[in-house]
Amino acid sequence: MSDVSAVLIEARGLKKVYGRPGDKTGFTAVDGIDFQVRRGEAFGVLGANGAGKSSTMRMIACVSPVTEGSLRILGWDTGRDGARIRARLGVVPQDDTIDSELTVRENLLIYGRYFGLSWKVLRERSARLLEFARLTEKAGDAVATLSGGMRRRLTIARALINEPEIVLLDEPTTGLDPQARHLLWERLFQLKQDGVTLLLTTHYMDEAEQLCDRLVVMDAGKIVAEGTPAELIARHTLREVLELRFAPGERQVMIEKCRGLAERIEELPDRLLLSTDNGEETLSAVHRQGVQPLTALVRRSSLEDVFLTLTGRSLLD
Amino acid sequence: MTAMPVGAPTGRAWTMVERNLLIYRHTWPVLLAEIFEPMLYLVAFGVGVGLLVGDVPGLDASISYPRFVAPALLATAAMNGAMNETTFNMYGKLTTDKTYESILTTPMSVRSVALGEVLWALVRGSVVATVFLVVVSVFGLAELPGALLVVPGALLIGFAFAALGLLTVTFLRSWQDFQLIQLVMLPMFLFATTFFPLDVYPRPVQVLVEVLPLYHSVELIRAAFLGTGGANPVVAVAYLAVLGTVALAVAVRRLENTLRP
Amino acid sequence: MDTLARAFSAPAFRELGYWLFRYRRTWRGSIVISVGNPLLFLTALGLGLGKLVDHGNSAYLQGHSYLTFILPGILIAGVMQTAFLEASGPVMQGALPRGSYRAAASTPLEPAGILYGHLMYWTLRAAQNAVLFTCVSMLFGTVDPARAPLLVLVAILVAVAFASPAAAWAVTVTRPSQINAMFRFVVLPLYMFSGTFFPIEQLPDWLRRLAWLTPLWHGVDLGRTVALGTATTSGVLVHLAYLAVMVAAGLYVARRTYRRRLYV
Numbered sequence: 001m002s003d004v005s006a007v008l009i010e011a012r013g014l015k016k017v018y019g020r021p022g023d024k025t026g027f028t029a030v031d032g033i034d035f036q037v038r039r040g041e042a043f044g045v046l047g048a049n050g051a052g053k054s055s056t057m058r059m060i061a062c063v064s065p066v067t068e069g070s071l072r073i074l075g076w077d078t079g080r081d082g083a084r085i086r087a088r089l090g091v092v093p094q095d096d097t098i099d100s101e102l103t104v105r106e107n108l109l110i111y112g113r114y115f116g117l118s119w120k121v122l123r124e125r126s127a128r129l130l131e132f133a134r135l136t137e138k139a140g141d142a143v144a145t146l147s148g149g150m151r152r153r154l155t156i157a158r159a160l161i162n163e164p165e166i167v168l169l170d171e172p173t174t175g176l177d178p179q180a181r182h183l184l185w186e187r188l189f190q191l192k193q194d195g196v197t198l199l200l201t202t203h204y205m206d207e208a209e210q211l212c213d214r215l216v217v218m219d220a221g222k223i224v225a226e227g228t229p230a231e232l233i234a235r236h237t238l239r240e241v242l243e244l245r246f247a248p249g250e251r252q253v254m255i256e257k258c259r260g261l262a263e264r265i266e267e268l269p270d271r272l273l274l275s276t277d278n279g280e281e282t283l284s285a286v287h288r289q290g291v292q293p294l295t296a297l298v299r300r301s302s303l304e305d306v307f308l309t310l311t312g313r314s315l316l317d
Numbered sequence: 318m319t320a321m322p323v324g325a326p327t328g329r330a331w332t333m334v335e336r337n338l339l340i341y342r343h344t345w346p347v348l349l350a351e352i353f354e355p356m357l358y359l360v361a362f363g364v365g366v367g368l369l370v371g372d373v374p375g376l377d378a379s380i381s382y383p384r385f386v387a388p389a390l391l392a393t394a395a396m397n398g399a400m401n402e403t404t405f406n407m408y409g410k411l412t413t414d415k416t417y418e419s420i421l422t423t424p425m426s427v428r429s430v431a432l433g434e435v436l437w438a439l440v441r442g443s444v445v446a447t448v449f450l451v452v453v454s455v456f457g458l459a460e461l462p463g464a465l466l467v468v469p470g471a472l473l474i475g476f477a478f479a480a481l482g483l484l485t486v487t488f489l490r491s492w493q494d495f496q497l498i499q500l501v502m503l504p505m506f507l508f509a510t511t512f513f514p515l516d517v518y519p520r521p522v523q524v525l526v527e528v529l530p531l532y533h534s535v536e537l538i539r540a541a542f543l544g545t546g547g548a549n550p551v552v553a554v555a556y557l558a559v560l561g562t563v564a565l566a567v568a569v570r571r572l573e574n575t576l577r578p
Numbered sequence: 579m580d581t582l583a584r585a586f587s588a589p590a591f592r593e594l595g596y597w598l599f600r601y602r603r604t605w606r607g608s609i610v611i612s613v614g615n616p617l618l619f620l621t622a623l624g625l626g627l628g629k630l631v632d633h634g635n636s637a638y639l640q641g642h643s644y645l646t647f648i649l650p651g652i653l654i655a656g657v658m659q660t661a662f663l664e665a666s667g668p669v670m671q672g673a674l675p676r677g678s679y680r681a682a683a684s685t686p687l688e689p690a691g692i693l694y695g696h697l698m699y700w701t702l703r704a705a706q707n708a709v710l711f712t713c714v715s716m717l718f719g720t721v722d723p724a725r726a727p728l729l730v731l732v733a734i735l736v737a738v739a740f741a742s743p744a745a746a747w748a749v750t751v752t753r754p755s756q757i758n759a760m761f762r763f764v765v766l767p768l769y770m771f772s773g774t775f776f777p778i779e780q781l782p783d784w785l786r787r788l789a790w791l792t793p794l795w796h797g798v799d800l801g802r803t804v805a806l807g808t809a810t811t812s813g814v815l816v817h818l819a820y821l822a823v824m825v826a827a828g829l830y831v832a833r834r835t836y837r838r839r840l841y842v
Contacts, residue, residue: 344755346759350759350763353762354762354766360770361770362775365770365775365781366631366775366776368776369631369634369639369780370633370634371634372634374629493603493604493607499611503618507618507621507623507626512622512623512626513626513629517629
């Protein structure tokens with residue numbers, strides 16, 4: 001671990017086309033992307049459903065062959081050295097693929113056996129990981145009795161059984177309640193402190209801001225932006241957003257009056273968003289125009305604004 | 318960081334058996350049911366219908382009807398046990414439970430998963446066959462130790478049908494398709510000389526029956542059971558070995574495409 | 579009479595409509611199976627095994643060929659088996675938290691309406707199977723066309739007699755393995771030892787008495803005596819009474835278990 005800036009994952013012109021082998025006319029999920037992930041960083045992949053995040057993750061996990069381009073992990077080629085790479089990865093898939101026929105502890109043990117670890121090592125590690133995932137009391141229970149948050153924690157504990165260098169997390173907190181999300185973030189942060197490289201996809205912008213050192217935004221199989229969360233916000237939005245709501249009858253008139261008050265104005269069915277460097281000033285300007293909104297809200301620009309600016313607002317699937 | 322030894326892929330297959338052994342610690346009564354069913358058939362047909370039949374025409378008078386039926390039921394049990402494991406149970410793990418998806422994120426290969434499931438089908442098949450054999454020999458329907466040859470016979474049948482099941486599961490589109498499997502398995506069970514000898518049929522039908530894999534399985538087990546040798550067991554062994562090997566090879570290739578799209 | 583009126587109430591027909599709607603996807607396969615199964619069983623057992631049995635010339639068959647003997651047995655036992663399968667797995671699934679019964683129960687449908695609607699579906703399915711089976715057996719020339727409709731009616735009665743208690747039990751079940759166990763350890767033995775494949779008269783005395791107590795024997799014997807024209811008034815009355823009690827008791831319990839399971 002001497003070289004902290006060592007590149008662990010490197011994709012060049014990475015492409016994934018689903019269809020018959022050799023036939024390149026199928027559905028293109030990932031359309032030629034380049035990125036690098038360095039040792040010890042938390043790298044995020046953002047994107048709406050269908051943007052190509054999961055396909056990218058599956059290629060990195062060496063469970064889905066690369067159609068075109070190159071993907072090197074830990075210096076090895078994913079096509080040739082899949083098993084060797086997988087031995088050093090931890091994978092937390094989007095759906096919890098816990099073995100429903102086994103108990104909580106047995107899940108950790110058998111999964112470790114797939115890595116060729118000895119029972120002796122596994123007994124010790126599983127006890128430690130159950131503690132880490134706060135599942136020690138549940139060790140002998142059937143997995144069907146676990147709550148959503150517990151299942152997620154078990155999946156993460158399972159991904160750590162081989163003491164991986166890189167952990168891949170595909171939408172780790174989707175569907176969890178706030179308590180469960182915060183506990184999970186805390187555990188992930190702890191992993192990062194321990195020097196584990198994290199690669200995660202999410203469509204929660206607060207999660208990306210919390211966890212990621214660097215991230216890319218994907219749209220329709222391509223990378224449309226890259227940088228730290230702060231860089232992206234600075235580059236793609238103004239500092240603040242003013243949100244205005246109007247009574248349905250006067251909405252159109254009010255919108256006309258607001259024209260030219262901000263650098264960028266976005267009309268939504270229920271709201272008007274004005275991007276600006278100073279929200280309060282813009283609000284005063286709005287009032288001076290004689291516009292009386294039902295509600296007015298000034299807030300800091302977030303990654304969510306970056307995301308919607310870059311990928312548009314219409315549903316993708 | 319621990320460096321992970323990357324063993325031979327077939328060595329890993331055994332972990333699939335370990336997984337199933339852990340599960341069967343809780344669900345072993347399933348195996349009991351698998352032995353119970355052929356026993357029911359043996360009592361109903363071997364004994365019940367056997368009383369109506371009397372001597373089997375065209376067979377040695379020393380071979381009573383129950384002795385004729387018992388080996389066929391054992392062969393069928395070996396077939397069903399193996400097929401169930403690699404079709405029904407495996408389809409559940411492929412679709413509903415997505416068990417393999419997480420297994421394949423480890424260094425396990427598709428090949429070791431497939432071989433592991435077949436290996437497991439063999440382990441449980443040999444248990445079922447041995448218990449069945451012991452029970453029927455208590456009732457004097459088989460003579461130990463000669464009939465012990467039945468166990469390797471059952472293993473071969475288990476291998477052939479586990480591989481065939483593995484191939485079948487790669488073609489299934491939904492749970493509905495299990496009706497189609499039934500549509501093949503049921504007539505095979507009824508016609509593969511389970512309940513009556515081949516010479517009941519006219520010659521053209523005999524040829525059709527002789528093509529069925531269960532027919533060869535029954536031939537094999539019956540020869541071991543009754544201690545009759547002859548050329549047929551050799552043909553049966555060759556038939557089942559080739560069938561199993563080819564099915565397994567094709568199945569692994571097809572599974573590779575399903576599991577690693 | 580109250581029960582009967584509620585059984586054919588409009589809400590029950592809505593539930594029937596749901597199952598028929600689902601059946602649109604599987605009816606082709608089910609018809610292939612209802613025609614294929616009798617063809618296979620009658621050919622293999624009636625004609626194939628029949629050669630051995632007829633050669634044995636047992637007095638217990640009273641001069642009938644084995645094919646003639648087992649035909650009603652296979653029909654009745656088969657209908658029983660289908661009734662159990664249809665009224666166990668789908669009922670359990672329906673009553674599970676994400677099951678179709680739950681959706682129905684959140685509409686004005688009452689648990690009893692759900693039960694009766696589903697029961698109508700099983701009845702229709704049994705009628706379909708029995709009619710197709712009887713048509714196929716005519717090909718073998720062993721069923722008198724005049725007695726065929728009666729045989730179909732007996733088959734439908736047996737299906738309802740088994741579906742009702744099966745549903746009453748299955749709605750309380752939460753694991754498929756329980757249904758598997760019930761099938762293997764109860765339904766399958768009934769299937770094989772109720773005079774389906776061999777006359778119970780040849781059993782030892784105590785076993786024969788035991789067989790008389792089992793429900794399927796009453797169905798099989800009723801179907802067989804009707805098909806062979808050997809029915810006696812007293813025999814028919816006893817069989818009908820036994821099956822009627824099964825229907826009544828099954829529905830009585832099912833109404834309660836459905837209500838208890840769906841309205842927690």
